Amino acid sequence: DTAVSQTPKYLVTQMGNDKSIKCEQNLGHDTMYWYKQDSKKFLKIMFSYNNKELIINETVPNRFSPKSPDKAHLNLHINSLELGDSAVYFCASSLFVGANEQFFGPGTRLTVL
Amino acid sequence: EDKVVQSPLSLVVHEGDTVTLNCSYEVTNFRSLLWYKQEKKAPTFLFMLTSSGIEKKSGRLSSILDKKELFSILNITATQTGDSAVYLCAAGSGTSYGKLTFGQGTILTVHP
Numbered sequence: 731d732t733a734v735s736q737t738p739k740y741l742v743t744q745m746g747n748d749k750s751i752k753c754e755q756n757l758g759h760d761t762m763y764w765y766k767q768d769s770k771k772f773l774k775i776m777f778s779y780n781n782k783e784l785i786i787n788e789t790v791p792n793r794f795s796p797k798s799p800d801k802a803h804l805n806l807h808i809n810s811l812e813l814g815d816s817a818v819y820f821c822a823s824s825l826f827v828g829a830n831e832q833f834f835g836p837g838t839r840l841t842v843l
Numbered sequence: 844e845d846k847v848v849q850s851p852l853s854l855v856v857h858e859g860d861t862v863t864l865n866c867s868y869e870v871t872n873f874r875s876l877l878w879y880k881q882e883k884k885a886p887t888f889l890f891m892l893t894s895s896g897i898e899k900k901s902g903r904l905s906s907i908l909d910k911k912e913l914f915s916i917l918n919i920t921a922t923q924t925g926d927s928a929v930y931l932c933a934a935g936s937g938t939s940y941g942k943l944t945f946g947q948g949t950i951l952t953v954h955p
Contacts, residue, residue, distance in 0.1 A: 734885075761941075771929055773886070773945040785940045820885065830875045830935030830943060834885040 733757070734835035736821050742841045743811055750807045751838045753821030761785075762804040763822040763832065764796060773820065779804055780827040811842045845870045847934050849946035857954050860922050864949045866932030867914040874937035876908050876915045881929040881948070889917070891935075922953045 734755045743749055755762060763786070764776040778786035779798040793809045804821060821835040847868045856862055868876065875893045879886035890899045892908035892915060899906050903922075908915045919926055929950050933943040 771881075771931075771948045771950075773931065773933075775942055775944075778940060778942070780940070786942060824941065828937075828941040830877060830933075830941050831888060831891050832877075832943060833888065834879075836884045 734821055734823055734833055736819075736835040736838050738838060739836060740839050740841075742843065744843055745811055745813060747811050748807070748809045749811060749840070750805055751819055751821075751840075753804045753806075753835055755802055755821075755823040755833075755835075757823055757825075757833060759823040759825050759833075760801055761824045761827045761829070762798065762801070763824075764804065764806050765820040765822060765834075767818045767820060767837070769817070777804075777806075778827075785827060808840075811840075813842050816840055816842045845934065845936070845942075845944040847932055847944050847946035849930075849932050849949050851949060852947065853950040853952070855952045855954065856922055858923055860953075861918065861920045862922060862951060864917040864919075864930050864932075864951070865914065866916070866946055868932075868934040868944070868946075869913065870934040870936060870944055872936050872938045873910070873913075873934055874941075875935040877933045877935060877943065878906055878915070878917050879931040879933065881931055882927075886931055889930075919951075922951075924953050924955055927951060927953045 777796040822832040878889040895910040929948040932946040
């Protein structure tokens with residue numbers, strides 16, 4: 731199946747822990763994104779990479795560090811998790827940088843206790 | 844700051860009804876308006892509109908963009924229970940590396 735996939739789907743962890751979320755796309759797209767969707771359903775851009783290069787870095791705490799080993803993968807590492815980090819994190823991809831049409835992964839529901 | 848506002852926030856209808864969802868935007872260097880449907884998981888792409896006044900249709904869904912008044916509508920005719928979802932509107936920038944600014948969504952519930 732051609733798609734954007736994420737692991738894990740669910741993540742429950744304690745405050746203060748460090749965790750990672752992985753994303754892979756096999757659509758042959760150049761650009762990948764991380765979004766955070768809060769309880770009010772707002773989807774907000776966090777980061778974007780184009781062919782392994784960081785191109786969008788919104789106002790996000792530096793506890794969040796994205797990493798793109800190649801253009802098909804974009805991971806998100808979060809240090810010292812806080813209660814307010816609880817949300818659904820979506821990965822997305824687009825054909826090229828500047829292409830507005832984006833395709834989303836299934837999301838990772840992160841719960842910080 | 845770029846902003847997208849959707850209305851209504853929620854809507855409850857019966858099967859067979861027609862609904863209209865609204866989206867207004869204020870985005871620097873606007874290029875396109877996108878509609879997504881979100882059920883339990885990932886937002887799935889419905890439409891992308893770039894030109895004013897040209898309706899896009901897919902089955903019972905249609906959408907139109909007004910770039911002068913800065914809004915878009917999504918119409919769903921003869922609604923079915925499977926249309927129940929959150930409908931998200933997003934405005935795409937022509938600069939800022941194609942960044943999307945999303946609205947808060949409209950929760951549509953269709954009762955049998």
